[in-house]
Amino acid sequence: MPLPDFLTIVGMALACALVIGALGLLALRLLHRRPLIAQLFVVVLTSVLSLAAGVLAVALAMYISPHDFLVVVTVTIVAAVVSVGVALLLGLRIARAGDELRRLTHAMGEGEVVDRHPSDAPSAEFEALATELAETSHRLAQAREEVQAIDASRRELVAWISHDLRSPLSGLRAMTEALEDGLASDPARFHHQMRLQVDRLTSLVDNLFELSKISSGTLVLTLEPLSLHDLVSDAAAELAPVAQAKSIVLVERTSPDHTLVGDPRELSRVVSNLLMNALEHTPTGGEVRISTVQDAEGVTLSVRDSGAGIAEEDLHRIFDPGWRGTHARTPGTGIAGTSGAGLGLAIVRGIVEAHQGRISATNEPTGCRFDVRLPSGVVGSSR
DSSP states (O other): OOHHHHHHHHHHHHHHHHHHHHHHHHHHHHTTTSOHHHHHHHHHHHHHHHHHHHHHHHHHHTTOOHHHHHHHHHHHHHHHHHHHHHHHHHHHHHHHHHHHHHHHHHHHHTTOOOOOOGGGOSSHHHHHHHHHHHHHHHHHHHHHHHHHHHHHHHHHHHHHHHHHHHHHHHHHHHHHHHHHTTOOSOHHHHHHHHHHHHHHHHHHHHHHHHHHHHHHTOOOBOOEEEEHHHHHHHHHHHHHHHHHHTTOEEEEEOOTTOEEEEOHHHHHHHHHHHHHHHHHTSOTTOEEEEEEEEOSSEEEEEEEOOSOOOOGGGGGGTTSTTOOOSGGGSTTOSOTTOOOSSOHHHHHHHHHHHTTOEEEEEEETTEEEEEEEEESSOOSSBO
């Protein structure tokens, strides 16, 4: 083909394509808020018309016979109709997929758990998006359940704390009014009872403050090397009178060699809370054992009691703030020095996790066992 003829053909085809393309862009601009199938139809129609216009223009310019021209027109029309039909079918599939994705998104917004069969997707991208939406729906449902559980726990905690605050305050008010009116036959006994109620309120406020620091992530650890044996011995000595009063045997099996890096004050609270919990739920004449075992990765502190154990359905809740599994946890039945508000084990878990450790509770044939696993060295918040 001579070069001038070739350049003429290219110019005519380019001119037709530019004109049709410009009209297509204008149509897309006018339809930018219309359904996707309409825009897809415009794109395909623009491509087909650009091709058809170029072919027909070149065919007319070549002065081909009427028969040949009719063949070209027929072939072009058939190809255009098939192309537009295929585009419409694809557009319908994409539109249905879009409606399905919109339905899934709406269902997620309503809190439903949605699933979708990947085979319904018109393309790999839609399939991946539908699968991701379904997975996100499951994650959101799980998150909602966790939030609801936390909210229920918070309401329960507020209710218990309100009750725990009201009881000693009412007692203090009654005793102070009796002292003011001169109706107290034994003022010294009243003063003693008032001191006990104040101590109980102080313990409750201290626990709430500690729990708030743990929950807000503002608990700061003062890390230093320490002997877990010393912490256990001090806590056992402090609670020995309580054990003696209930005729409970307190058995220590620790070693001075069991050392780690941690906060002595916070870990002392962990040991004391676990021991107080064990003593509180061990019947008279029972036994509480506390032991430590060390390996290359850390130290395990175990506290065993000879109580009735914990209901299996409650094992996952015992570390929730304010949880009280039985009537034995109601205010007024705890041992001296405890608030009875169900915060002790929640504080223990928070402190252990702040030391990058973990705590678990299991039932045994003779009672319950709490295991605290602490790493030998703690890398985290310190001062």
